[in-house]
Amino acid sequence: MPKLNENYLNVQDSYLFAEIARRVSAYEESHPDKAGDIIRLGIGDVTRPLTKRAIEGLHRAVDEQTTAETFKGYGPEQGYAFVREAVADYYRRNGVEVDADDVFISDGAKSDTGNITELFAQDNVILVPDPVYPVYVDTNTMDGKKIVYMNGTEENDFLPMPDDRVKADIIYLCSPNNPTGACYNKEQLKKWVDYALKNDAVILFDSAYEAFVSEPELPRSIYAIEGAKKCAIEFCSLSKTAGFTGTRFSYTIVPKELTFAVSDGRRMSLHDMWNRRQSTKFNGTPYIIQYAAAQVLTEEGMEECMENISYYMENARVIAETLRRKNIPFTGGVNSPYIWFKCPDGMESWELFDHLLEKIQVVGTPGAGFGVNGKYHFRLTSFGTHEKTKEAMKRFEQLF
Ligand SMILES: *Cc1c(COP(=O)(O)O)cnc(C)c1O
DSSP states (O other): OOOOOGGGGGSOOOOHHHHHHHHHHHHHHHOTTTGGGOEEOOOOSOOSOOOHHHHHHHHHHHHHTTSTTTOOOSOOTTOOHHHHHHHHHHHHHTTOOOOGGGEEEESOHHHHHHHGGGGSOSSOOEEEEESOOHHHHHHHHHTTOOEEEEEOOTTTTTOOOOOTTSOOSEEEEESSOTTTOOOOOHHHHHHHHHHHHHHTOEEEEEOTTGGGOOSTTSOSSGGGSTTGGGTEEEEEEHHHHSSTTTTOOEEEEOOTTOEEEOTTSOEEEHHHHHHHHHHHHOOOSOHHHHHHHHHHTSHHHHHHHHHHHHHHHHHHHHHHHHHHHTTOOEEESSSSSEEEEEOGGGOOHHHHHHHHHHHHOEEOEEGGGGOGGGTTEEEEESOSOHHHHHHHHHHHHHHO
16 A cells, blocks of 8 residues: 655645635626626736747747658757747846856746755755745645745735744745735845855745836846845746746746755755756656747847736736725735735625625635735736726725
């Protein structure tokens, strides 16, 4: 009989979106006349189609597969050099130098943030913010690793800062943040980098929403901070940037500078370990996708992506403006597609969920689903259409 990984018993059921779906269909059944009015502002997925360059790239790469001369079989597990260079170029245009050789191409920031746990032993102090993207918590729990939470609250604008009383080994940061939309500035990130260097810790930095940063002084990469290459791995993805949530392309930067002492006094390199891990367990992202991604990562390709991002950010602006008029405190919406607001009238997040569904047929995401610090907060996303977002906020304005 196999002995099972009983750590899975400790992983909480991911009931958030299932519970939302259950409450929405119950409402639709009991109010068939209102079912058509429902507006969904809870979606964490993009809705705009792929850009012209992405589509052209996909077509061209497919056609290459028709002749033996241009057909592609197995590629390098780390990704083709041309796309690793395209990622490094993209960073360079945003003012950050990364070595193309430190870029690992993958099929998702979700897979990589989850798989990275394999490089670390069981007995680490792992700091995770709350509220949080559930992947960091669940993957460590599946590994039997213990998590120490740091609180994101209104007091710290949902941007937890290092606490010198806690000696962490591994720190998860996500900026701009899902779900709170909050974004660290350079001084704040520098404090984290300094803390990590002082404590010989590693930062796992999720920058999946970097392309949504609109204020030029805010960092879009942790490597905009001096010293970060000695203490940080960065995860990024074309999912939100280029609408690749279904197409699948991501990149993880593991700098060669990242070495740590091990029990026998030698130093191990996280770059070499990740390379070994990926070469052993991963056979690469499809060539067709890598080819299209390289087109997206060009200057012209990114300009097209920015048109879609601007479309979303116009929705964010409409939501933020409504909340501001109603004096409802919120974070996000400026450098992020997410708006995270305090539930009005002292309501709890599930209470507000039901209230919005019943009174104005608007569906959002209760903050409680992202951690205990989300109990009185609520997430709206800007991934809807202009028309629906405006209509939802008009109803919201009449309700409160
Ligand atoms: C959407 C998202 C990602 C991207 O995941 P992919 O697997 O690349 O689609 C990563 N981190 C966060 C916090 C996200 O919300």
